[in-house]
Amino acid sequence: MIWVKQWNQWLGSLMQPPVYLMVLRLTTILLLLHGIDHWRWTMLPEKLLALAMMVNVPLVRDRWAWLAMGIFLVVNNLWHWSALVNHEYLYTYWGLVCALAVWSRTPKQVLRWNARWIIGLCFLFATLWKFLGGEYLDGSFLHLTFLLDHRLAMGAVLFGGLDLATLAENRQIFDTLQASGAVLEPQQLATTTRMAVASVVLSYWTILIEGLVAASFLLPLRRLHRKRDWLLIIFVLTTYTVIPVLGFGALLMVMGFIQAKNNAIARLYLGLLITMPLWMPLPQGLFWVIQNLILSA
């Protein structure tokens, strides 16, 4: 228990006022690191500026630096608008919010208000898409994703009872189909009834938790609104341990942190953010060790 106390004290020391400054610092770290695995040269100005803000501390509260950051993010976003995925847009929106905050007399309030709305709207549209696409309600999206996406191999083995060799064969079937151009010749994939059932159950769980996060952040329902932080944390823990998307999870934690009204909850967000590189890949790492070192021995 002593180390829990020390951990909480350390987190508390990080949260010394003004809290908004720490959010700006955390944002510069995320801006520096996000997307470096999908490098584009148009990212260079924002990365250099983020690095300068980290090295030269006064720059992190400089209005013109944040204005420049906002412009760099928008230009990069416009340049690659069709290639960017959800959280890359979120980084641009959050960079703009930081720019508005440092130009404002009430930076914490600007960050807090916009964080709440960005999280709520992001989950609202994500939930809406689950209904619009039509491939979520019958479980077919998750079913195929478990069968073809190597990042979800752990889920396919644990929830669906499939083995890694079968999943590799499925990916080979898809690769051959894509290379051949035989678009009208259906190719059967190997699966199990358990995988189909698990896909439907997990689909509805995702719709439920994303819908609840959206409602709790956006709707003026007091009881639900009070539970918004727990719902977001449950979403992050249950989703990103199965599909690790560090950039998205980290930004949600930063936005969650600044909009939290309770100090203990804010500490939890911060703790989850700091330990994210450890807990997020842990289940996948354990799975890899069990599959490759223990079962194959």
Add this chain to the structure above:
Amino acid sequence: MILKQSLLKFFKTGAIPLLLSTIAIRQIILVNTAGLSPWHGGGFGMFASIDRDERRMVTAQIECDPTETLALPGLIAESPEVVKPQTYIHISTFPTDAQLQRLGQLLVTNTPEVKQPIAALASEKPCDGPLQMQAWRLIYEDGAISYDPITEPVEVQP
């Protein structure tokens, strides 16, 4: 003074949520009218649809003897100098007629550095009729994968 304050309040509280919503609604419209992949464009459709750019396919079909169909993913994997992977990703993500025309032109126009596959094919076999470019999306039905057309075939004149 009141106008200035209202404008400032709007920027601080409403501008970014409004921007997010506008872009997300635009993305939903583009997906349903212009073939944009639901995974892209800022509408938060990631992990909601099978139809992501990596699973899409663009084909090039030409009336030779017999008819030849080239799958662009395989072609680019073998000869990335013909079409840059980035160009292909952009076009398969948002396959408008103009973009498919552009891609088709890349396949039929030889340069001093690269002899394009369609032009090479036409010089070997008797091919008549235009090159037809078409974009497809992956579907999963009854345990099998196949493709559905996203666009009508787009004719490209050499």
